[in-house]
Amino acid sequence: MKKRIWISGALSFLLSFNLSAQDAGVVKYASTITASDLEKHLTYLASDELEGRNTGDKGQKMAAEYLVEFYKGLGLAGPVDGSYLQKFNLVSVSYPEVTLTVGKQKLVNNKDFVFLGDGDLKKAAKVELVFLGLASEENMKKVDVKGKLVGLWAIGSRSQTVIQDIMKAGAAGIVIVTMEGQANFDRIANRYQSLSGTGRLGFEEPTKQEPVFLVSSDKMAALFDTPVETLKEAAKNNPESIKAQKASYLVKKQNKVVPTENVMAYLEGTDKKEEVLVISSHYDHVGINSKGEINNGADDDGSGTVSVMEIAEAFATAAKEGKKPRRSILFLNVTGEEKGLLGSEYYSEHPIFPLANTVNNINIDMVGRIDYEYQNAENKDYVYVIGSEMLSSHLKVINEYNNITYTNLILDYRYDAADDPNRFYYRSDHYNFAKHNIPVIFFFNGVHDDYHQPTDTVEKIEFPLMTKRAKLIFHTAWDLANRAERTPVDGTNDR
Structure with a gap:
C-alpha cells in the first residue's frame, strides 16, 4: 500500500514540476516514427515470402538480413565483434516412435495421448500403471510409485512441479x-x-528418461476402466x-x-555509456502449419520488430544531429521466442554487455x-x-509521466x-531480463482471434x-537513456 501511495505522490510531483512540458527536440525525433x-x-x-519466420528456417534468416541492412543504413554499430548477429545453435528434438499400451488398449x-516428456529407449519398457490422483503427501503414502507409470489428476495444479516431484519419488x-x-x-x-x-x-x-503422456479425463477413465466421476x-x-x-x-x-x-x-552513449538500455522484440514466428498455410505473424511480433x-x-x-543519449542503447531483435523465449535466454546467459550494466529492458x-x-470501446487508444513496477518503483512513474506529456494513451x-x-508476465522476452533483476517494462496489445493463426496479416494492423x-515507447526510452540516475532496483521479482 505504501508503495502505491509513493508512486502516486511521485507522479503528482513530476507533473506539478513540469506539467506537459514537451521537449520540442524529442518531439521532432519521435515524429520520424511514422505509420507509413x-x-x-x-x-x-510479414509477407508470404518469409514463410512465417520459423526459428532456424529460411524466412527467419531473411528477416535477420533485412534487419541487419536496416541497422547498417542507420549507422548503428554491430556489437558482436563488428557483427550484428549473435549466432548460436539450438537442437530440434523429435520422437519418431512413441507408443503407449495399457492392458489391451x-x-x-x-x-x-500427447507425449510431453523425454526419453530414448532401445526396447519397450513393461511396467504397471498405478493411479495416484492428486499428488498429495497422503496419497503418496498410499500408492507405491517407484518404477511405475503414475496416473495423475493435476487439474488446478502446476503440473510441471507435480511431475518433477513424482519423478524424484x-x-x-x-x-x-x-x-x-x-x-x-x-485442441492440444x-x-x-x-x-x-x-x-x-x-x-x-542430456536425455532424461522421463516419459510424460498427457491424456484427456475421459481417456484416463477408460485406461482404468472406471467412470470419470469415480476416478475424480x-x-x-x-x-x-x-x-x-x-x-x-x-x-x-x-x-x-x-x-x-x-x-x-548498438548506439554508444556519452557520459554514461557504460550503462546500457535494451529495447527488444522477437522477430521469429511459427512458420507454416500442417495445412501448408503461412502464419505471417504481422502482429506477433512483426509489430514489435518494426517498432x-x-x-x-x-x-x-x-x-x-549531435543528440546522442547519455546511456548506450542496444536494439535487440531475438529469435526463438515462440519456441520458449530461447533467443532472449541465450542473450541473458551470454550477454554482449554485462547484465550488471544493463539498466532496463523495454x-x-x-x-x-x-x-x-477494447474492440467495442469508445476510446481504443x-x-x-506489464512488469513496470515489479523491480523498480520509478519505472512505472517514468512511463506514466511520458505518456501524459506526449501520447495520452x-x-x-x-x-x-x-x-x-494468462501469465503474460512470463510469456515474452522481458522475463529473461527480469529474472536477473533488471527492471523491465513490457508493452502489449492483448490477444485476438488471429493470434497464432494464418489470418494475422498486415491489412489488419x-x-x-x-x-x-x-512513440510512447520512444519517449520512455529517451527519458531512461538520459536521466541523471538509473532506475533503482528496489523491488523483488517474486512471481
Whole structure:
C-alpha cells in the first residue's frame, strides 16, 4: 500500500514540476516514427515470402538480413565483434516412435495421448500403471510409485512441479490429466499433430528418461476402466481403490542441430555509456502449419520488430544531429521466442554487455492490434503495460509521466496482476531480463482471434494506433537513456 501511495505522490510531483512540458527536440525525433514506415517494413517482414519466420528456417534468416541492412543504413554499430548477429545453435528434438499400451488398449500418439516428456529407449519398457490422483503427501503414502507409470489428476495444479516431484519419488513415467473435457484435449492434440514433423526446439540437454503422456479425463477413465466421476473422487483421498493396470511404452529420440541468430544494433552513449538500455522484440514466428498455410505473424511480433526499427531510427537521427543519449542503447531483435523465449535466454546467459550494466529492458511484443477487451470501446487508444513496477518503483512513474506529456494513451495494467491466469508476465522476452533483476517494462496489445493463426496479416494492423504506441515507447526510452540516475532496483521479482 505504501508503495502505491509513493508512486502516486511521485507522479503528482513530476507533473506539478513540469506539467506537459514537451521537449520540442524529442518531439521532432519521435515524429520520424511514422505509420507509413511501419507499414513498409511490416509488409515485407510479414509477407508470404518469409514463410512465417520459423526459428532456424529460411524466412527467419531473411528477416535477420533485412534487419541487419536496416541497422547498417542507420549507422548503428554491430556489437558482436563488428557483427550484428549473435549466432548460436539450438537442437530440434523429435520422437519418431512413441507408443503407449495399457492392458489391451494401444493408444495413438497425438490422438489418444500427447507425449510431453523425454526419453530414448532401445526396447519397450513393461511396467504397471498405478493411479495416484492428486499428488498429495497422503496419497503418496498410499500408492507405491517407484518404477511405475503414475496416473495423475493435476487439474488446478502446476503440473510441471507435480511431475518433477513424482519423478524424484522414483516413478518410471507419468500419465497425466491437466484439464477436463475431450474438446480441450483435442485442441492440444491437434496442435501437437501439426508440429510433429518439426520437432521441439531448444538447447541441447542430456536425455532424461522421463516419459510424460498427457491424456484427456475421459481417456484416463477408460485406461482404468472406471467412470470419470469415480476416478475424480478417488483422486482426492483413496487412489489405492483404483486397480493397477499392465502397461508398456516405447520412446525413440532424434536430434538435429538448428543454427539461428539474435540481431542487435548498438548506439554508444556519452557520459554514461557504460550503462546500457535494451529495447527488444522477437522477430521469429511459427512458420507454416500442417495445412501448408503461412502464419505471417504481422502482429506477433512483426509489430514489435518494426517498432524497434523505427525507435532505433529516431535515436540514430538524433545522434547524427549531435543528440546522442547519455546511456548506450542496444536494439535487440531475438529469435526463438515462440519456441520458449530461447533467443532472449541465450542473450541473458551470454550477454554482449554485462547484465550488471544493463539498466532496463523495454520489450515490445504485439502492439499492432485491438484486442477483445477494447474492440467495442469508445476510446481504443490503449496499451497494456506489464512488469513496470515489479523491480523498480520509478519505472512505472517514468512511463506514466511520458505518456501524459506526449501520447495520452490508456495505460491498462490488468495483466500486471500476480494472479493473472494468462501469465503474460512470463510469456515474452522481458522475463529473461527480469529474472536477473533488471527492471523491465513490457508493452502489449492483448490477444485476438488471429493470434497464432494464418489470418494475422498486415491489412489488419492498426497503424495509427501502433505509431502512437511506438512513440510512447520512444519517449520512455529517451527519458531512461538520459536521466541523471538509473532506475533503482528496489523491488523483488517474486512471481
